[in-house]
Amino acid sequence: MEDVIAHYYFRPDGRTTPQEAAQAIAEEETTGTWTALTTRQDYVRGLDGTVESVEESGRGYLTAIRYPYEIFEPGNVAQYLSVVAGNLFGLGRLEAVRLTDVDFPESLACFNGPNFGIEGVRRLLGTRNRPHVGTIIKPKVGLTPTDTALVAYEAASGGVDFIKDDETLTNQAFCPMADRVEAVMARLDEAKDETGRQVLYAVNISDRADKIVERAEEAIELGANTLMVDVITCGYSALQALAEEPGISVPIHVHRTMHAAMTRNPEHGIAMRPIARLVRMMGGDQLHTGTVSGKMGGNAEELILDNRALTDPWYGFKPVFPVASGGLHPGKIHAELETLGTEIVLQAGGGIHGHPDGTAAGARAMCQAVDAFLEGVSASEYAKDHVELKHALDLWGTS
Numbered sequence: 306m307e308d309v310i311a312h313y314y315f316r317p318d319g320r321t322t323p324q325e326a327a328q329a330i331a332e333e334e335t336t337g338t339w340t341a342l343t344t345r346q347d348y349v350r351g352l353d354g355t356v357e358s359v360e361e362s363g364r365g366y367l368t369a370i371r372y373p374y375e376i377f378e379p380g381n382v383a384q385y386l387s388v389v390a391g392n393l394f395g396l397g398r399l400e401a402v403r404l405t406d407v408d409f410p411e412s413l414a415c416f417n418g419p420n421f422g423i424e425g426v427r428r429l430l431g432t433r434n435r436p437h438v439g440t441i442i443k444p445k446v447g448l449t450p451t452d453t454a455l456v457a458y459e460a461a462s463g464g465v466d467f468i469k470d471d472e473t474l475t476n477q478a479f480c481p482m483a484d485r486v487e488a489v490m491a492r493l494d495e496a497k498d499e500t501g502r503q504v505l506y507a508v509n510i511s512d513r514a515d516k517i518v519e520r521a522e523e524a525i526e527l528g529a530n531t532l533m534v535d536v537i538t539c540g541y542s543a544l545q546a547l548a549e550e551p552g553i554s555v556p557i558h559v560h561r562t563m564h565a566a567m568t569r570n571p572e573h574g575i576a577m578r579p580i581a582r583l584v585r586m587m588g589g590d591q592l593h594t595g596t597v598s599g600k601m602g603g604n605a606e607e608l609i610l611d612n613r614a615l616t617d618p619w620y621g622f623k624p625v626f627p628v629a630s631g632g633l634h635p636g637k638i639h640a641e642l643e644t645l646g647t648e649i650v651l652q653a654g655g656g657i658h659g660h661p662d663g664t665a666a667g668a669r670a671m672c673q674a675v676d677a678f679l680e681g682v683s684a685s686e687y688a689k690d691h692v693e694l695k696h697a698l699d700l701w702g703t704s
């Protein structure tokens with residue numbers, strides 16, 4: 306069986322050579338500890354980790370560590386993470402260490418992957434060759450089910466493909482999930498009668514591990530046509546449980562709230578790429594990966610590679626829709642599409658519900674910005690005869 310190769314950036318402390326630091330990772334995550342062991346039988350040596358390479362990079366070093374196949378329990382993602390992203394982050398001999406990527410062999414990528422993926426989601430909406438436009442209902446918490454549904458209706462009337470709850474909205478007293486799903490789906494049916502267009506609504510079913518599948522099933526029974534899960538706070542195995550449940554027959558939209566605690570520091574933590582791979586293996590159909598121009602910052606070169614981890618051919622897993630979200634508005638659409646391509650979901654919360662003429666106009670302005678790009682025209686030019694786009698650009702500008 307093939308082994309796992311994990312890639313790290315690291316900076317050793319002043320008393321440790323780069324080779325020793327890499328070796329410390331390999332030992333800590335396999336058969337070693339801080340001192341020699343009297344219990345280390347010879348046969349255990351076969352499970353030792355190996356430092357494959359160490360090379361200088363910027364202020365630190367890059368290393369590839371080989372972890373033997375046998376130390377992994379196939380199909381147990383929590384256990385995989387405890388090896389490739391475990392104690393090593395706290396080792397005092399490393400001032401900083403960041404997991405940048407993981408090569409999982411096919412034998413350990415033994416998960417179902419996405420049930421829908423990009424093509425499956427496109428099939429539900431009947432779209433081709435264009436990005437999807439989505440919105441997050443704002444304010445992120447506080448609206449009643451009736452008002453949430455009204456905002457959803459207006460966004461659907463204005464032309465969005467996709468509507469989602471925000472990451473902090475689950476089943477609070479001010480907006481119980483069951484009432485919300487029923488109200489939103491009823492208003493989306495109305496919008497569909499008027500526009501003829503199907504819109505997906507991802508209800509946030511994030512919950513404790515032993516309840517999440519039940520909550521998802523309840524949402525689907527009430528009419529939900531998409532689910533959303535906060536994968537970092539709920540855990541990868543929660544996503545796996547949802548994706549593998551036969552009764553769950555709708556796409557799963559994956560939010561990554563809390564990721565920046567791991568991904569933001571370029572020298573320490575976990576890069577987005579391994580997270581993207583895990584989400585794809587576990588069965589997410591859409592995943593937030595970031596923007597090139599939005600409010601959350603981020604590195605465009607890394608983002609392109611993160612998105613490719615979702616969309617490049619990989620062990621037969623369906624490609625996952627990358628989602629650009631966080632501070633987008635119509636004036637930023639050109640930059641996003643130019644850099645990230647059109648196989649993407651472009652989401653705006655404030656950039657739709659903050660439009661001076663309201664949510665429906667905000668949705669139209671986002672769609673017009675996409676149309677402008679697809680027609681090869683600048684947003685400013687297109688705005689000359691598209692009033693909603695004009696008002697958006699007047700308020701927010703084009704950068």
Ligand SMILES: O=C(O)[C@H](O)COP(=O)(O)O
Binds near residue numbers: 443472630
């Ligand atoms: O969940 C998200 O992606 C954010 O709520 C985006 O909101 P914004 O478009 O208002 O920044």
Ligand SMILES: [Mg+2]
Binds near residue numbers: 441445471472
């Ligand atoms: Mg949000």
